[in-house]
Amino acid sequence: MTKLPTLTAYLDAMQKLLAFILQIPPIDPSTHLRTVFLLRLTGDVMTSVPGYPPQMKELQTLLDFLDDLDQAWSAALKNQVWDPAAGEGVDLIIRVDEIEPGDSPIRSSPVSQTERTRLRSLLVTGTAGLEEWMSGLNTSGEDYQIALQNAGLLQGFDDLFSVTLSEMGTYDGSVNDPAGMEGTC
Numbered sequence: 001m002t003k004l005p006t007l008t009a010y011l012d013a014m015q016k017l018l019a020f021i022l023q024i025p026p027i028d029p030s031t032h033l034r035t036v037f038l039l040r041l042t043g044d045v046m047t048s049v050p051g052y053p054p055q056m057k058e059l060q061t062l063l064d065f066l067d068d069l070d071q072a073w074s075a076a077l078k079n080q081v082w083d084p085a086a087g088e089g090v091d092l093i094i095r096v097d098e099i100e101p102g103d104s105p106i107r108s109s110p111v112s113q114t115e116r117t118r119l120r121s122l123l124v125t126g127t128a129g130l131e132e133w134m135s136g137l138n139t140s141g142e143d144y145q146i147a148l149q150n151a152g153l154l155q156g157f158d159d160l161f162s163v164t165l166s167e168m169g170t171y172d173g174s175v176n177d178p179a180g181m182e183g184t185c
Contacts, residue, residue: 002051007061008058010052014044018068019084021038021041022034026079027092028107028109031079031109035112035115038073039118039122042069042123046122049133054133054134054137056139059134059153063153071088073161075089075090076111077164079108079109092108119164120168123160127161134157
């Protein structure tokens with residue numbers, strides 16, 4: 001849990017931490033470090049956000065941060081470097097003339113199956129927790145989903161982590177279907 005006074009303050013701090021983590025290059029031995037830190041950040045965010053009272057005025061900031069985290073995971077899963085100007089991962093290109101004879105080979109290990117499974121679990125349980133948390137919104141008796149729709153936020157929350165889940169091959173709803181997980185473990 002966090003000691004920051006508001007959700008917005010917490011998300012600002014996490015945004016800075018995310019930017020720092022994304023500076024870690026996807027080149028071994030650093031590749032695993034970036035993945036571990038992203039997993040830790042994801043777990044912290046998914047458990048800390050419900051510790052704040054849900055307020056409609058902060059939901060767009062939350063949605064923006066979660067979209068950035070989704071893009072970060074997409075880059076990590078593709079072993080891409082982070083382009084902060086574009087806000088997305090880009091392929092690392094090393095020109096042949098920059099490689100000296102005798103240099104060790106440049107490697108970039110993919111996210112392991114164990115890390116993918118942990119990530120999938122964090123996203124599934126975390127989004128369920130966020131949905132339960134948002135049901136506590138003060139919406140003057142209106143269903144929270146209708147309030148989100150009226151605020152133009154429902155689609156964003158419905159699409160949480162869609163890029164990451166698509167990259168992992170589980171956006172079609174097969175995440176809880178054992179048949180859809182064949183070959184992923």
